[in-house]
Amino acid sequence: MARRGAWSKMPPSPPETADASLPDAPAPHWTGHRARLRARFREAGPAALADYELLEILLFRAIPRRDVKPIAKALIVRFGTLAGVIAAPVEDLMAIEGVSDGVAIDLKLAQAIGERAARQELCQRTVISSWAQLLSYCRLSLAHEAREQFRVLFLDRKNQLIADELMGRGTVDHAPVYPREIAARALALAASAVILVHNHPSGDPNPSRADIDITREIAKALAVLDIAVHDHLVVGRQGVASFRSLNLL
Incomplete structure (x- = not known):
């Protein structure tokens, strides 16, 4: 049995590692990058961004707590162009590390929206x-x-x-x-x-x-x-x- 007062003599616990979810923890490096990329898109328009940067913005919502730049670049390398990425089959997209079913569906949604908008524009003329x-x-x-x-x-x-x-x-x-x-x-x-x-x-x-x-x-x-x-x-x-x-x- 421990003697009275023994607890007070025990060495202090080691400090916990920083948790990005805590208010006083330093923000991950990619949070500032996301804000800057969004600002460039808003102020200068899509023409000011590279294909992989547009993909990054698209991936922000689907992957909220991870640096998505490596994923966006891997997609461009694999499929060649932005158009090639959104046109790729879901199973091929998911072969890229970091691309889940939800991410692949978001990419296919971008393709579907583009095609429908183009078709509606065509139907009016x-x-x-x-x-x-x-x-x-x-x-x-x-x-x-x-x-x-x-x-x-x-x-x-x-x-x-x-x-x-x-x-x-x-x-x-x-x-x-x-x-x-x-x-x-x-x-x-x-x-x-x-x-x-x-x-x-x-x-x-x-x-x-x-x-x-x-x-x-x-x-x-x-x-x-x-x-x-x-x-x-x-x-x-x-x-x-x-x-x-x-x-x-």
Whole structure:
């Protein structure tokens, strides 16, 4: 049994390490960085920030208590560009250290918001007279897709967008497309014209022989219904090729 007064003679406990959650603890180094980055964005705009810095701001909410700069830089290194990051599949994003399911979903949300905003902007205008917006929308939607997709933009008599629908999804170099299905859908939507759009995951937008052949088959099927094919756009990371501009349609 301890003698009376023994407790008072025991050596003092070692001091506790600083806890960032305590009011008097020094703030982590990255808190000041976050404030400065937000201030630059607010005062100078997004053009003043590098791609990885924009990603950092996006990651602040999803990862509130960690330095996110290494994560943002790792994402850019892995996927090449900011557009490549938000277009990447969730499972590929989560392969990066520090990217949880919640973080990956936030990144995909940024992509979804951008695509929807571009589509809404396109819907408010005549597509043919808003070619720059159309190309921007197509690049945003398809340039970084890992698998080939074949989409059809259905237009009304005023060349305004009725619907943008996925008509085929395939492998890295092929997406099955059926002209009769496109014709049937055009009739159901009462479309007067269409613009065909598909991507080349290789990055090269130059049309292949198979692209040319399927375009002619679709145009033939729609011509019977008096529905025009205004263009076929092939989207790649290197740009967008237009069948109309290449005299292939």
